[in-house]
Amino acid sequence: MTLETRLIEIVRADPALMHVLGVMRDLDLPDWRLFSGAVYQGVWNVQTGRPVGYGIKDYDIGYFDPDVSWDAEDVIIKRVAAAFEPPFRDLVEVRNQARVHIWHPAKFGGSYPALTHTDEALPRFVAPCFAVGVRLEEDDEITVAAPFGLEDVFNLIIRPTPDRSVAKDWDRIIEKARARWPELVVQV
Template identity: 30%
Template sequence: MKYKQDLIKILNSNPKFMMYLETAHRLGLKNYCVGAGSIRDTVWSYLHNINTVKYKDIDLAYFNKQEDRIKEEEYEQQLNKLGLNVEWDVKNQALVHEWYEQKFGIKVKPYTSIEDAISTWPEPATSVAVYLNPNNQMQVIAPLGLDDLFNITLRRNKKRISQKIFEERLKSKDMVKKWPNLTVIRS
């Protein structure tokens, strides 16, 4: 995969991101990953020569059909009690279909895997996640590739996000101001 080694190098060089990834790894979840905005912000800060990444939250996704939403909330509370100065957002992707329609007004089918779930995240640039394997080596999940992430390009993932929601996300996250080299593709 193009840019895979670049991504691993950038993430490994960021002590704060690695602390969050190692913290997630220590939970012992199978089929877990850290991804979305934390990876986008780390890479785009690096590409913009910004030394400090301000993480709003850390998205920890995992896939376990045997667990319920209560367990998901327990993991989130456990992580948020660690005092790492970041909000953790923990979601069992095997359960997203149970609550997504109520929250966003769109019915979704159950995901078949963590990769299937990541392929529907809002933008290709944020449809990226990583995890540590049993040998503590970083593994990359990027079902839509890494081109948009490394080309500092933002476009909606048409699998899930409407143009209206994309525009709202763009505005609410102030991305154009935050990332001066950002190319936005509206379609």
């Protein structure tokens, strides 16, 4: 079995993830994907024998709309919030990836060239194990985007993304992750 097949099995076994994916599929945002914590943390839970949903604090959704106005993104944020009942309404965070270059430098420092599609954001995440996204397609297939592969995720390895400066809050990121999954292997 491939790691991608195993990831899809893990996602399908998580009722909360499948709920979020199903609602997002029905909303049909342009070029959307669920990525980061809710995906890789599900793998970490399986790999460490923790229960489904352990440690997952939110569900990050990226989509791509060339309209980079705040008003256009706000309409989508409100539309997504209205599609979910609590507690998901407060846990699903949606952001237009076409706008990231506008706010990223002020929030995180450094330059951030404009993206042309959602999956282009993944190689810019602070760690390869974070750079994983999934989408539930119309035919119920789950597609996976993982530009660095899935080995780090399944081997519990967290390391800085190559060809990117180490995140300014790297130590805090590691501390938070290790507080929940002390089995993580940190490579710098």
